[in-house]
Amino acid sequence: MNARRSVAPLVTHRVTHRVVHRVVHRVVRLATAAAVTFVSLAVAPSASRAASALGAQAAPAPVVSPAVSPAMTPTDSAALAVFRRAQRLVNDGQGAEGRALVDSVLNAAEPRSREEAEALFWRATLAESWDAAQKDYLRLMLEHERSPRAGDAMLRLAQGEAARGDRDAALRYLERLSREAPDSPARAEAGLWHGRLLLERGSRTPGCAVLRSSRPLLRPGSVELENQYDYLMRACPDSATLAAEEAAAAAAAATQPPARQAAPRAAPTSAPTSAPTAAPSARGGGWSVQVAAMSTMAEANAIVEQLKAKGYDARVDTRTAPFRVRFGRFPTSAAATAASEAYKQKERADAFIVQVPPG
Secondary structure, eight states, rough: OHHHHHHHHHHHHHHHHHHHHHHHHHHHHHHHHHHHHHHSSSSOOOOOOOOOOOOOOSOOOOOOOOOOOOSSHHHHHHHHHHHHHHHHHHHHOOHHHHHHHHHHHHHSSSSSHHHHHHHHHHHHTTTTHHHHHHHHHHHHHOTTTTSSSHHHHHHHHHHHHHHHHHHHHHHHHHHHHHHHHHTTTHHHHHHHHHHHHHHHTOOHHHHHHHHHHGGGOOOOOOOOHHHHHHHGGGGSHHHHHHHHHHHHHHHHHHTTHHHHHTTGGGGGHHHHTTTTTTHHHHOOOOOEEEEEEEEEEHHHHHHHHHHHHOOEEEEOOOOOSEEEEEEEEEEEEHHHHHHHHHHHHOOOOEEEEEEEOOO
16 A cells, blocks of 8 residues: 555556646747747738739749748738748648748739848749749739849749750740849859850850859859859950950951952842841831840940951840840841841841830
């Protein structure tokens, strides 16, 4: 009897300890869930707009966190807590739950607000398919062009097009980023992609110009991007070599006129690009083919020199950013369209026609 009495308190103590531990653990879990729910509901005033349901295909790889804006308000911090939790859920295989959290923030955000822009970017980042992500990135680029996330969206769109093999579309997004979001933190990484795509297509001069102008935009400590820049820039000549190459190209161009005197035999194809050049401008303008729009004059001049070396009557048509690179002056849009199509087929590059003022 004495042994049983001495064991009973010990058993009671152990059972009580287990029950208390379970209760405390349950309370902590409920409190955490309640806090997350409160954060998701307190992000912004309630709004009646609902997010559109997007199709899904393949499950993505673990998601890398987007960069955080340096200046954050308490509301931003609360939303970020929800986005981080959503990211963990997606990476743990609970994609539907994670994306539902982001949708709750997006539904509560005011239209065209910075909260909506941030939620759109996170929903695209955590999207289940590229098609779904692309829709949100495009919406972010078009509806929130002044948001810091617009540059990030254009970079992601360029990366997506490059992954799908559409290099021309990728270059267009990168050119648009440098033109419309020159102060975006994404410019440094975008410059790396821009220069690499140009080098891969054989456009060394403009590619190296982009790399040289973009590398100084790297933030301190960006070791991986620095290494990638250094590797790509091995293909770029130094200033002395570049000057020698430009001098050689100029010397080669100086020897061209005797050969070009026989060009009138090819009048049906070459005459429209040169003969009408002065006449349309004197009569009040004409049509030209635009091949690029760059954020700096140095980049635009580099492309002009490359085009001139190939025989195009290229020029920079603007004196402020964006610096538009164009060639030819044509009396009609039909003549300009024919030149544009010929350029695209020969150079495998994008181009379009524009109406230009006189001068």
